[in-house]
Amino acid sequence: MNASSKHVDGVAANCNAGDDNLNITRRNLLKLAGMGAATIAGGSVSISGMSAEAPPPGAATVPASKVALYVNGVPRELSLDTRTTLLDALREQLHLTGTKKGCDHGQCGACTVIVDGRRINSCLTLAVMHQGSQVVTIEGLGTPANLHPMQAAFVKHDGFQCGYCTPGQICSAVAVLDEIKAGVPSHVSTDLLAPPRPTNMEVRERMSGNICRCGAYSNIAEAITEVAGGRA
Known part of the structure; x- marks a missing residue:
């Protein structure tokens, strides 16, 4: 028997000698483990005789x-x-x-409100x-029985397909026309001193922050320019 084997046998002997004092058997160990798991699942943890109740859900301020x-x-x-x-x-x-919550990062415009x-x-x-x-x-813009003009134009020109981006598109479109009416220029305004007009280029530039993954951009532009009194 080599030294390594003697060492292992000695450790085993010491463990067996201590069994009577510790009174730990495989069955008792499994019972203790099960009781501990049940205690934790029930919301309290006991360590060395000290018990601490877990806070109830929603208790954190x-x-x-x-x-x-x-x-x-x-x-x-x-x-x-x-x-x-x-x-x-x-x-x-x-x-x-x-x-709607789309990207939740301000990149798609589905959550646009006024x-x-x-x-x-x-x-x-x-x-x-x-x-x-x-x-x-x-x-707040309109109801099925009393559509806002922009909502009606989107329906007329089929400015939506899946419809997920449509609420944000319509809110943005209403505000776009208010911006143009107020004389607010955009990046494509040719004359910053002249009142902007709702041209196809102006509408597309101002609506560029609203993404339509179905690709109904032409129909959306037609709806907006019709409400504005122009042509897409």
Whole structure:
């Protein structure tokens, strides 16, 4: 027998000698393990005789703030985690699910709403930043029985296919015409001192932040320019 074997046998002998003192058998060990798993699953952990109850779900405090908004002309007061985006407040708290969450990074425009007369990506702004603001979503523009002119034009010109981006497209389109009417130039305006006109190029440039993965861009431009009184 070599030295290594003697060492292993000695360790085994010591372990066997201690069995009587520890009173640990394979069966008892499995029982203890099962009891420990059940205890943890039940929400408490016992270590060396000390028991600590796990906090119940939702017990952790989060920073919250009162936020008052006017949404589609209706005053709404919310108590929100200060990290809540305007998009999530509209969808999850007010259940206005017409505003869509697309990329959630401000790149697709599906979440576009109109705040105090200007279009914004609601996924990129916090709700608490808009205390007292007037927020208009697709639900506030029109109803199936009384469509907004832009909604009616989108239907007429087949400006949507899957429809997921359509609420953001329509909100953006309404704001685009307000921008043109107010004389706000764009990157393709040829004369910055002259009032811009709703040409095909102007409309396409101003709507470039709203992505339509179905590719209905020509139809969307036709709908917008018809409402503007022009031709696409």
